[in-house]
Amino acid sequence: MIGAISSFMTRVVQRYLPDPLVFAIILSVIVFVWGYFVVDVSSAAALKAAGATAGETPSALMSMTRFWGDGFWNLLAFTTQMAMIVVTGFALASSEPVKKLLKFCAFYAKTPKQAVALVVFFGGVASAINWGFGLVIGALFAKQIARNLKAVDYGLLIACAYMGFMTWGGGLSGSMPLSAASADNGIVQKYLAGVPIPLTDTVFTWYNGFTILCLLVFMPILVTYMVPKEPKVVDPALLAEEPSYQKELPKDAPPALKMEESKSLAYIIVLVGVVYLVDYFMKKGFAGLDLNRVNLIFLVGGLALHKTPMAYMRAIQGAARSTAGILVQFPFYAAIALMMEDSGLGGLITDFFIGIANKDNYAVWAFFSSAAINFAVPSGGGHWVIQGPFVLEAAKELGANLGKATMAIAYGEQWANMAQPFWALPALAIAGLGVRDIMGFCITALIFSLPIFVISLWFIP
Template sequence: MFKKFTNGCVRVVNRWLPDAFLFAVILTIVTFVGSMIGTKQTPLELVDAWGNSKGFWGLLSFSMQMALVLVFGSAMASAKICKRFLGAIASVAKDKKSAILVTTFVSTVCCWLNWGFGLIAGALLAKEVARRVRDVDYPLLIASAYSGFVIWHAGLSGSIPLQMAAEGGTEILGIFYSAPITDTVLHPANLIMVAVILFLMPFVNYAMHPDAEHTIIVDPARLVDEEERTYTVGTPAEKMEHSKILWAITLLLGFAYIIYYFATKGFNLDLNIVNMIFLFLGILLHGDLRKYVDAIGDAASGAAGILLQFPFYAGIMGLMVAQNPETGVSLAGIIADFFVSISNDVTFPMLTFLSAGLINFFVPSGGGQWAVQAPIVMPAATTMGIEYGRAAMAIAWGDQWTNMVQPFWALPILGMAGLSARNIMGYLVIVTIFTGVVACLGFLGWAMFF
């Protein structure tokens, strides 16, 4: 019965899911019409909200941070020592069951540490596993590698908890809200939810493995790595590019600041320090500045989807938050207010999670999600006496949850795997259902037992 349902999801997605960019275009149209009907604004007012500096171009700074997370994480994962490490992990996989279990588990851990690194490390690991286990279903293997991303916003690179933990907190409607990392990512309730997904999701993924007749075996040509670059060191310029002295000075400067940061500010991670850590770890592991420059160049192509689609999703966000000048009503406000209106101090985080999952279809960005929902959720949390960390994590969990069936963030791993979104999204529907149940029960437990 379970596999029949899974096969049905795969067939429906393969038939109906468009290209990821077209998906963004369709969402734009749906949001435009929904905003026009729900908020009673004119088409011209909504066109302005879509295309102005707070709409289409409203996430440029955050887009750059997210692109750097992906590029720095990818460059680090491409270092020879990382590849060897992933190869050693892949050698644990002896059959298709262990292939799915190992890939899911490792990618989930890596995404919890850093989402950009986790995405790329998961893809690299999946390819290493596919080389060793030839009868594993390749689309399911790649879906398993991506499924670890469902945990990223509950981890150390989550943008919402990092903003809450920033010095001075984050300003929302003139009020500053803050919560230390121990009240968000490292809170026992959050860690329990993460642990449940970490240890059970690998078995959920393996349960979806198709029978031999329907298994899709990877084309061996997809698993061939590019030849390692060779360098000539003859000219003064080339000697400087490969200079160990310049490499060491660069590392000394970077790690000196990182150590100083933690010594003076404690364990308060934000996106900038996370990016700095992975930047200088990448330089360290590549062992050569020229090699790292080339690794960055290779990794940058993975950010193409972010660069193309982020403005459209920023435009969608502009439509979602555009307010009727007379009534002050916005489409995002209508959705969030509805869930707030049917909540109490126990159900509020769970219903916030569900509303965040719905809004995430239209605003698949942690920063955008925060901008849309925080002005409604955080004041409501104050009124209900709910801890800011729990309220913020409800938004964060909703943001990561429906990424499984929102193709935007799957673009880098799909590019590396040579697949399209429709090849893996059918399997990820099941992951979405499973993690949704875990999160709903988790937030109810957070309210009642912590």
């Protein structure tokens, strides 16, 4: 049955799912039109968000247009971080030591079923540690297994790497629990009187442990039933080994070339980076592992393993072409997020689910509201800004568990990612595949993983 559903979903996706850029544009139009009908241009909040001056009353159409334009570059720093994750991660993996390590680990996958199970487990563990790390390493590991095992479906392997991403919201880098645990967070200060929700009420709970453990055990079993009898033929060029970026210089090379290929210069930067990272983690602990630190680890590690500045730069140049989709599409989602927030549309969706909830099932309905909003705002931080105020206020009013309400937002976002290609872009860039190659498998995972989240939020204290 699982295989039949997977095949059906793959056929549907191949026929109807457009390129991620087109998908983002369609979502932009939908949110713009929907927001047009719900925005209250007479309210002070709407006027202020629209940039109105004294005596000016913008139309709903102009308000939505301004929301779109004002939000377009709101994720510029984040877009750069994600682009850097792809290029630095790819460059690190193209070094000889890492390629040997990935080959060694991939050696244990002897059959297609073992291969897909190993990739989804590997990606799940890595994403629970850090979501940026998991996205890149999972895809690179899947690509290495595909080189070793030609009989396995390449699209399914990359889909498995992306499925591992379902553990991130409850992991050590989950945006919602970390935000809720910070007394300095604006939402915590405004809606919780500055009293944070400790990680012992969110990440380090029985229900979250149950969720992550079930995903790490159940998903590897599930994907073995998705293995197609006839794997799709993959272009051999996609699986080609990255070239060696080392360069041998003649003895009479000019000083400029010697500096470019100097190991000493590279190792000086590596030493400074290592000292900084050790000092940082001694002060902040493992909880301080954010995107900037992940990128620095990748950069320092890649520079050390490539040995010279220009060898590393050649590796970066080879990886940079993979960032095109990220650079173009992320701004569209930034604009969608602001339209959702400032029009009140995000709050409207959340209020609908909250209105039919009670103390016992509140977290489940918050989960579904988060999943619905995720199609327009596939960002943990964006979810917290849009949903945090409504979810926390309603949880207090109903007497529901605040920690579980917070995790419900996180779970809804990470679960719905299986039907939203936004976060698949880094993995697809590394793999050289399109969204239609993986989303049928991912939607199947979304269907069969739902009971894990419902049981965790409804039945486990």
